[in-house]
Amino acid sequence: MPLLHSITTHTAYLPGANNLGVVLTGDGGAIAIDTGLDKDTGRLLRRALDEAGLHLRAIVSTHHHADHIGGNDYLVRNLPGVSVYAPRIEAPLIENPLLEPIYLALGASPPAALRTKWLMAKGVPVDHLIDGNIAEIAGLTLEIIALPGHSLGQIGVAFDGVCFAADGFFGPEVLAKHGIPYAHDVAAQMASLERLAARDERFFLPGHGRLTQRSDLSATLQANRHAIERAMHAVRDALAEPGDTPAVARRVQRALGLTITGLPQYAIFVSAVAAHLGHLEMQGDVTLVMTDEGAVWRSGS
Numbered sequence: 001m002p003l004l005h006s007i008t009t010h011t012a013y014l015p016g017a018n019n020l021g022v023v024l025t026g027d028g029g030a031i032a033i034d035t036g037l038d039k040d041t042g043r044l045l046r047r048a049l050d051e052a053g054l055h056l057r058a059i060v061s062t063h064h065h066a067d068h069i070g071g072n073d074y075l076v077r078n079l080p081g082v083s084v085y086a087p088r089i090e091a092p093l094i095e096n097p098l099l100e101p102i103y104l105a106l107g108a109s110p111p112a113a114l115r116t117k118w119l120m121a122k123g124v125p126v127d128h129l130i131d132g133n134i135a136e137i138a139g140l141t142l143e144i145i146a147l148p149g150h151s152l153g154q155i156g157v158a159f160d161g162v163c164f165a166a167d168g169f170f171g172p173e174v175l176a177k178h179g180i181p182y183a184h185d186v187a188a189q190m191a192s193l194e195r196l197a198a199r200d201e202r203f204f205l206p207g208h209g210r211l212t213q214r215s216d217l218s219a220t221l222q223a224n225r226h227a228i229e230r231a232m233h234a235v236r237d238a239l240a241e242p243g244d245t246p247a248v249a250r251r252v253q254r255a256l257g258l259t260i261t262g263l264p265q266y267a268i269f270v271s272a273v274a275a276h277l278g279h280l281e282m283q284g285d286v287t288l289v290m291t292d293e294g295a296v297w298r299s300g301s
């Protein structure tokens with residue numbers, strides 16, 4: 001069985017813990033949509049393209065998370081002439097991956113536990129910034145879909161009846177595992193789900209989860225909305241008593257029955273809880289106040 005799975009005439013993907021999208025330029029070239037966690041996923045993508053007789057011309061990085069850009073360095077170093085494209089606001093984080101563990105460490109120089117490949121890829125220069133809703137890449141015109149929320153400026157890519165949706169939605173099996181579908185901005189994340197719901201591509205490829213047909217998209221997006229609402233309720237319920245962000249995170253973790261073993265996963269989880277607290281504050285449901293105990297969230301405005 002070939003490594004690369006064909007989707008439509010001009011699209012394919014390399015399935016994995018992180019699905020990597022491939023757009024075929026029609027003249028033997030290929031554009032990769034994300035490159036996975038590390039040099040191993042980069043190498044596997046290279047092998048998959050070799051096997052299919054395709055030459056990598058460009059990489060589109062949908063957002064800066066380490067599990068989406070980790071193969072960039074290997075591919076750019078080993079395949080001459082590959083250009084990297086990324087959304088304008090994500091580019092600095094793709095070029096300077098230390099910024100991800102820095103923001104997860106409250107802006108401080110991050111502890112060793114957060115300097116792992118799960119949070120910190122190798123940086124590569126971004127050759128072309130993506131602005132607006134089309135990108136001309138390797139002779140093709142790709143449609144760019146703004147999918148912020150999961151990350152500050154995440155994008156999806158649509159071409160030939162396929163929407164490469166990055167982490168704009170997750171497969172139901174992935175939602176069940178994670179407790180909170182990670183967001184930096186919950187309102188933007190929910191708006192991006194609606195943007196995806198309005199698309200009419202035949203196939204939707206999430207970064208994590210199965211290739212989804214249009215007919216199954218509504219149910220999958222609904223599962224994403226439910227997971228976000230469940231997390232939001234758990235955060236609101238956690239504020240029956242005031243608490244600082246780590247205390248709220250602890251209560252939410254218990255309420256959702258989540259086992260979190262690693263520090264990187266814990267840092268991401270606390271960040272996701274903080275995003276929900278920020279969202280509830282915008283709605284006037286919670287307030288952050290300064291007390292003798294430090295900055296504490298409490299119910300009400």
Ligand SMILES: [Zn+2]
Pocket residue numbers: 063065068150151167
């Ligand atoms: Zn992500």
